Amino acid sequence: MSETLLSVQDLTKRFRLRRSLGEFVTRQPGDSALAVDHVSFDLAKGEILGLAGGSGSGKTTLARMLIRLVEPDEGVITVDGRSVRDARGHELREIRRRMQMVFQDPYASLNPRMTVGTAILEAGRVHHQPGSEDGDAFVSKFLDLVRLPASMAVRHPSELSGGQRQRVAVARALAIGPEVLIADEAVSALDVSIQTQLLNLFLDLRDELGLAILFVAHQLSVIAEVADRVAIMHLGVIVEIGTTAEVFHNPQDEYTKSLLASHPQPVPLDASREIRIVE
Amino acid sequence: MSLLTIENLRIAFPARGGSTEVVRGVNLEVQQGETVGLVGESGSGKSLSCRSIIRLMPSHAQMTANVQFDGRDVMAMSRKALRDHRAHSVGMIFQDPFSCFNPTKRIGEQVAETLRVNAGMDKSDAHVRAIELLASVEIDRPEQRYRAFPHELSGGMRQRVMIAIAISAGPRLLIADEPTTALDVTTQAQILKLIEQRRRDLNMAVLLVSHDFGVIAQACQRVAVMYGGYVVEAGPVAEICARPQHPYTRALLESIPSLESAGHHIRRAGIPGQPPSAGEMGAGCPFAGRCAFARPECAGVDMSLEVVGDAHATACPFVRNVSATSEAGGA
Numbered sequence: 326m327s328e329t330l331l332s333v334q335d336l337t338k339r340f341r342l343r344r345s346l347g348e349f350v351t352r353q354p355g356d357s358a359l360a361v362d363h364v365s366f367d368l369a370k371g372e373i374l375g376l377a378g379g380s381g382s383g384k385t386t387l388a389r390m391l392i393r394l395v396e397p398d399e400g401v402i403t404v405d406g407r408s409v410r411d412a413r414g415h416e417l418r419e420i421r422r423r424m425q426m427v428f429q430d431p432y433a434s435l436n437p438r439m440t441v442g443t444a445i446l447e448a449g450r451v452h453h454q455p456g457s458e459d460g461d462a463f464v465s466k467f468l469d470l471v472r473l474p475a476s477m478a479v480r481h482p483s484e485l486s487g488g489q490r491q492r493v494a495v496a497r498a499l500a501i502g503p504e505v506l507i508a509d510e511a512v513s514a515l516d517v518s519i520q521t522q523l524l525n526l527f528l529d530l531r532d533e534l535g536l537a538i539l540f541v542a543h544q545l546s547v548i549a550e551v552a553d554r555v556a557i558m559h560l561g562v563i564v565e566i567g568t569t570a571e572v573f574h575n576p577q578d579e580y581t582k583s584l585l586a587s588h589p590q591p592v593p594l595d596a597s598r599e600i601r602i603v604e
Numbered sequence: 605m606s607l608l609t610i611e612n613l614r615i616a617f618p619a620r621g622g623s624t625e626v627v628r629g630v631n632l633e634v635q636q637g638e639t640v641g642l643v644g645e646s647g648s649g650k651s652l653s654c655r656s657i658i659r660l661m662p663s664h665a666q667m668t669a670n671v672q673f674d675g676r677d678v679m680a681m682s683r684k685a686l687r688d689h690r691a692h693s694v695g696m697i698f699q700d701p702f703s704c705f706n707p708t709k710r711i712g713e714q715v716a717e718t719l720r721v722n723a724g725m726d727k728s729d730a731h732v733r734a735i736e737l738l739a740s741v742e743i744d745r746p747e748q749r750y751r752a753f754p755h756e757l758s759g760g761m762r763q764r765v766m767i768a769i770a771i772s773a774g775p776r777l778l779i780a781d782e783p784t785t786a787l788d789v790t791t792q793a794q795i796l797k798l799i800e801q802r803r804r805d806l807n808m809a810v811l812l813v814s815h816d817f818g819v820i821a822q823a824c825q826r827v828a829v830m831y832g833g834y835v836v837e838a839g840p841v842a843e844i845c846a847r848p849q850h851p852y853t854r855a856l857l858e859s860i861p862s863l864e865s866a867g868h869h870i871r872r873a874g875i876p877g878q879p880p881s882a883g884e885m886g887a888g889c890p891f892a893g894r895c896a897f898a899r900p901e902c903a904g905v906d907m908s909l910e911v912v913g914d915a916h917a918t919a920c921p922f923v924r925n926v927s928a929t930s931e932a933g934g935a
């Protein structure tokens with residue numbers, strides 16, 4: 326892998342926990358918890374880094390800090406060597422164009438009052454994407470990338486199925502022409518057939534445009550397919566990071582081992598069966 | 605008598621020049637205490653079919669069906685009867701957990717409120733029980749989390765709180781629409797175990813929607829596979845996994861990723877093409893455009909289920925999938 330595009334060092338975020346009723350009544354100070362604890366990693370141009378870990382381990386918080394939706398307490402984030410944490414105004418907007426996030430909750434990526442077509446087109450126009458002058462063609466192109474028919478353009482987000490909404494969120498993020506895509510559980514609600522098509526799309530974009538992807542997912546088998554490298558997070562800490570083959574075939578950390586051990590086996594198809602065509 | 609029977613469920617939305625039918629005659633039965641899975645293509649009608657059981661439809665939807673729950677006609681229920689049906693008989697875990705919470709209210713209070721309304725508990729009992737419920741879905745420090753607002757929880761935690769709410773009233777039927785999509789394997793296993801426990805303790809039935817065949821295989825006895833608004837195959841899970849009959853089911857099972865591929869960059873082919881969009885769907889088999897076995901007659905298939913084995917049925921009249929052994933036996 327070549328040049329580092331995104332670099333993260335010692336990124337840390339602590340949240341105050343709400344006080345329980347007992348603590349509240351007796352005026353005890355609330356606890357706080359480290360959601361992300363001194364996390365460091367690099368992401369190169371054209372690289373897909375998978376991020377997996379337990380529910381509540383800090384993946385979303387980490388992802389949100391990268392685009393400054395959550396302010397870090399400590400740490401350094403740079404894109405092409407320029408500090409993300411110091412960026413203001415125009416520079417911050419530019420960074421947010423270069424790094425697009427698909428949110429775990431697709432409603433957070435989409436304006437409920439905007440049709441699917443308008444959302445995609447606006448995203449492209451605001452950032453002067455080539456082709457966005459021709460509205461219909463632009464919208465159809467991105468809908469087609471995520472395997473949705475052009476007729477979806479007139480729908481509102483509430484008129485879509487869960488998986489369709491998730492794909493619209495991906496289409497909108499791609500329409501902005503990012504260099505880094507932060508995909509937080511962006512294929513989690515898709516059946517395996519459409520999931521495969523989206524994963525292949527990610528691989529194509531990586532190969533053709535050098536798109537770098539931080540791919541947050543809970544399904545290890547999905548990460549296994551797309552990621553060049555994998556990071557495993559547990560209680561706010563990256564406990565293991567390495568090439569996908571290393572981490573999955575020769576895990577070193579105990580938590581990684583336990584995750585891999587409880588991964589459900591794919592359903593065994595009966596290989597001996599034959600297909601008969603009824604005449 | 606089955607707990608739930610859905611007959612000829614049809615759901616349509618108004619569209620230019622008429623209406624578009626997105627659920628096209630679905631039949632489904634769930635017995636008391638049984639776990640039934642629902643899998644299928646994104647947009648095939650799984651969530652809408654689930655919602656029909658509590659008659660919770662999007663505003664413009666036109667729904668017709670015969671829905672019987674515990675011997676009662678759901679379509680004929682008065683507003684009050686329907687409210688009771690939703691509160692006491694059926695627990696629903698929605699696919700989209702965030703939109704189901706009030707963003708300005710502490711999550712514990714939202715759980716406690718359901719307990720007060722649905723189970724008639726008093727305030728302090730509901731408070732204690734809500735904390736227990738949070739702990740039961742593996743939320744750490746439940747006393748503190750009780751007072752957190754929805755946005756302060758991770759995606760998977762919100763999903764788990766919703767599960768806590770759905771099972772709180774001890775429903776006869778739990779509808780779980782993609783309940784574990786955002787959960788790591790360890791938490792997922794714990795949640796499935798919890799649902800299974802409730803099923804056994806309360807003789808609760810479960811309708812489980814999941815795109816993950818691993819989850820379905822682990823949790824369900826029977827499964828229905830949906831494509832393009834139809835149930836295309838239904839039967840015992842083990843049987844369908846080992847000997848899928850419908851070409852779509854077979855293609856779906858063959859697209860399941862495995863951990864083996866780690867680091868090899870082998871691209872799965874998946875199923876070629878796209879499902880037809882609802883408006884473009886004509887008569888016949890909706891899978892025809894993508895099916896490796898398609899033939900001209902497929903345009904005339906009526907999509908009724910034909911029994912092919914023990915409680916196993918498929919909507920494809922042309923392809924049969926038989927194991928080599930039964931073939932050798934002269935089947």
Ligand SMILES: Nc1ncnc2c1ncn2[C@@H]1O[C@H](COP(=O)(O)OP(=O)(O)OP(=O)(O)O)[C@@H](O)[C@H]1O
Nearest residue numbers: 340360380381382383384385386756757758759760
């Ligand atoms: N705004 C906030 N205020 C307080 N605590 C928060 C906030 N956002 C996140 N947290 C806490 O930080 C921790 C990490 O949450 P995060 O959403 O990053 O987890 P995650 O790894 O994405 O989990 P999941 O897989 O369930 O989505 C959790 O304990 C969560 O409750």
Ligand SMILES: Nc1ncnc2c1ncn2[C@@H]1O[C@H](COP(=O)(O)OP(=O)(O)OP(=O)(O)O)[C@@H](O)[C@H]1O
Nearest residue numbers: 484486487488489626646647648649650651652662
């Ligand atoms: N309010 C609506 N207006 C118009 N069409 C709708 C509306 N709600 C759903 N649909 C369409 O109905 C079809 C079935 O939707 P449903 O939500 O039941 O799918 P699903 O099988 O649950 O899919 P997923 O796995 O993606 O959640 C979809 O094609 C969807 O676009």
Ligand code: SF4
Nearest residue numbers: 889892895897902920
């Ligand atoms: S009816 Fe035709 S298109 Fe449909 S599954 Fe059978 S062979 Fe394939």
Ligand SMILES: [Mg+2]
Nearest residue numbers: 385429758759
């Ligand atoms: Mg998250």
Ligand SMILES: [Mg+2]
Nearest residue numbers: 486487651699
């Ligand atoms: Mg759905």
